[in-house]
Amino acid sequence: MSAQIIQGPRGRFISVEGVDGAGKSTQLAWVADWLAAQGIRFINTREPGGTPLGEKLRALLLSEPMHLETEALLMFASRREHLAEVIEPALARGDWVLCDRFSDATYAYQGGGRGLDLAKFAALEHWVQQRGDLLLQPHLTLLFDVPPEVSAARMAGSRELDRFEREAADFHTRVRDAYLRRAEQDPARIKVVDANRGIEAIQQELAAQLPQWLAA
Numbered sequence: 001m002s003a004q005i006i007q008g009p010r011g012r013f014i015s016v017e018g019v020d021g022a023g024k025s026t027q028l029a030w031v032a033d034w035l036a037a038q039g040i041r042f043i044n045t046r047e048p049g050g051t052p053l054g055e056k057l058r059a060l061l062l063s064e065p066m067h068l069e070t071e072a073l074l075m076f077a078s079r080r081e082h083l084a085e086v087i088e089p090a091l092a093r094g095d096w097v098l099c100d101r102f103s104d105a106t107y108a109y110q111g112g113g114r115g116l117d118l119a120k121f122a123a124l125e126h127w128v129q130q131r132g133d134l135l136l137q138p139h140l141t142l143l144f145d146v147p148p149e150v151s152a153a154r155m156a157g158s159r160e161l162d163r164f165e166r167e168a169a170d171f172h173t174r175v176r177d178a179y180l181r182r183a184e185q186d187p188a189r190i191k192v193v194d195a196n197r198g199i200e201a202i203q204q205e206l207a208a209q210l211p212q213w214l215a216a
Contacts, residue, residue: 011091012214015102018144019176020165021151022195023202027144028100030203034210035096042096043086047105048078051085062162069120072110076124079103083128083136102138103129104182104190109164112178113171140213142206143183144195148172188216 016031018024028044035042048058057078061071079102090097103125110116129136146154148169155165183190191213195202 010094011096012140013087013091013097013099013138014214015099015104015138015141016144017101017104017108017141017179017190018195019108019146019148019151019172019179021154022144022146023154023199024100024144024195026199027142027193027195027202027206028098030206031142031210032098034207035098040096041094042098043090044098045082045086046100047082047102048075050078050082050087050099053081054078062164065163068110068114068116071114072106072116072121072124075106075110076128079106080128099138102141104141104143104179107182108175108178112181113164113167113175115174137186137189139189141190143179143190143192144202145176145180145192146196148176150196 014031016024016028032042032044047054048061049055057074060066061074061078066074087097087099106125107118107121111118111121126135151172152169155161180192183192191209193202193205
């Protein structure tokens with residue numbers, strides 16, 4: 001089964017990924033400003049969340065202990081609602097979508113970090129994202145990559161951490177490794193950005209590369 005871009009007549013779907021502490025939120029805000037400067041009409045959303053139901057599920061997922069498979073099912077339940085209520089309608093009307101995390105995060109956190117059977121992940125991904133014979137994925141995924149020790153140092157003392165951020169170092173190492181495996185599997189879509197640099201250097205790379213990546 002082939003993977004294809006989710007898009008309407010003109011819409012594009014960009015997801016932003018990375019381990020906690022990679023600077024993802026800072027760079028996502030920069031990408032939003034960049035899109036606005038290009039005169040592109042877009043929505044800014046996130047996962048888990050993005051809808052009233054999704055935000056309730058997000059609160060549970062970030063705070064309540066639960067079985068691994070329950071966690072994965074809730075992630076995909078939130079995603080299904082998000083697709084139906086926000087992402088697909090936006091793309092169908094020609095808007096762009098900028099999303100803080102999508103199914104690559106589930107692959108990395110539940111699959112890599114927690115050890116969810118990847119066959120179960122694939123089944124859920126196909127069930128929620130399959131349209132006909134196509135598996136719906138973003139047009140472009142920006143993966144901001146830093147070593148776990150860097151992400152841990154950045155998060156230390158910054159704010160109250162959620163239950164994923166509080167996990168031990170080996171968990172975050174597995175998450176990072178899974179993200180990089182996913183990028184190796186789909187290099188045309190997932191662009192790895194070295195986030196172990198100053199903010200300005202990262203943004204200069206994005207400014208230079210985004211037009212090329214989005215034109216592909």
